Amino acid sequence: MKLVKPDELVELGSGSSTKTRLLLEAMHGTGGRWYVPIEISETALYQAAKMLSSDYDWLHIDGYVGNYTTDLPLLQRRGRRLLTFLGSSLGNYTNETRAEFLAMLGNALQPGDALLLGIDLVKDEETMVLAYNDSAGISARFNLNVLVMLNRELGADFDVSNFTHSPVWNAENSGVESHIRANKGMTVSLPGLGTSIELGEGEGIFPAISCKFTREGVTRELGDAGLEVTQWYTDSAAMYGVLVAAPKI
Ligand SMILES: C[S@@+](CC[C@H](N)C(=O)[O-])C[C@H]1O[C@@H](n2cnc3c(N)ncnc32)[C@H](O)[C@@H]1O
Structure with a gap:
């Protein structure tokens, strides 16, 4: 200062x-x-x-x-x-x-x-990914809350229990990507956007990156x-x- x-x-x-x-x-x-x-x-x-x-x-x-x-x-x-x-x-x-x-x-x-x-x-990969996957599940709840918001704001019908928070390190982007993956195939409607999306098992929604x-x-x-x-x-x-x-x- x-x-x-x-x-x-x-x-x-x-x-x-x-x-x-x-x-x-x-x-x-x-x-x-x-x-x-x-x-x-x-x-x-x-x-x-x-x-x-x-x-x-x-x-x-x-x-x-x-x-x-x-x-x-x-x-x-x-x-x-x-x-x-x-x-x-x-x-x-x-x-x-x-x-x-x-x-x-x-x-x-x-x-x-x-x-x-x-x-x-940037530090070792395990430490970086673990920071987005704490054992108390706070990061998971935070990330899955995106689906709750889509339900509330766009009238979507995501069943949050059918999704898993799945952070991964992307070396090319030097960032932890917080994916949300579908546990099974499903169709989700998004009335607020006048559309619906098909998700296959393991397919992801990728709402956020945290670059290092x-x-x-x-x-x-x-x-x-x-x-x-x-x-x-x-x-x-x-x-x-x-x-x-x-x-x-
Ligand atoms: C990770 S928090 C950091 C808060 C504080 N600066 C700290 O370091 O503890 C990010 C803050 O930025 C705000 N924010 C995120 N995107 C923003 C944007 N595009 N314009 C203004 N504020 C934003 C959020 O509402 C939140 O309060």
Whole structure:
């Protein structure tokens, strides 16, 4: 924070803003006062802003309910900017879509600004896949909830008990793909889309990818977006990374 001395902290996908507290406190120490969270969930944003404003009376919060994939360029600047994107949400972009997104981040930064990026690093395959297949079944419930949502939003008739959560490592995409596989052949109707789909036994629906990164790879990709990695930190086992990048001059 001392290196950047931001006037504003812009956070993409801020959620509950729990981790952000550390950053906000550090920003306060160097004179910054603005927090600009962009969050798609109005409820999450409102709750977080309410808690933060009661805990930090010096903080000016200008929350934005919207989609960070498209809306970042719409934000007004309030001086030097620290843009944060935590929780390895960058991993939700595929190799095909990530370059465009990173270019948008690069364009949102001016000389003197910085990006603070949290990423999940490539590690052994078993550890990476297990992270999406915990024994308590939380990841499975989370992923299968996609079917519950399709039933609710599109009137579909997925019987969730006929599906299995099946995460796999895709080395080509450097990501864990969370497939949902049909346990038997079936026809599912999707009235909201005016169609139905046939699924064979073992056939999958593939709702999400979580890409993992290497220092070399992410440095190259950020470089292509006009950003230079200036600091790099990991935990002691090098499972996760946090980096600071600045616009190349
Ligand atoms: C994995 S959580 C991370 C929350 C927090 N940044 C952290 O690291 O703990 C991702 C957050 O991003 C939000 N989100 C996901 N996609 C988004 C988008 N396209 N635009 C804005 N917010 C988004 C979600 O609602 C969720 O709160």
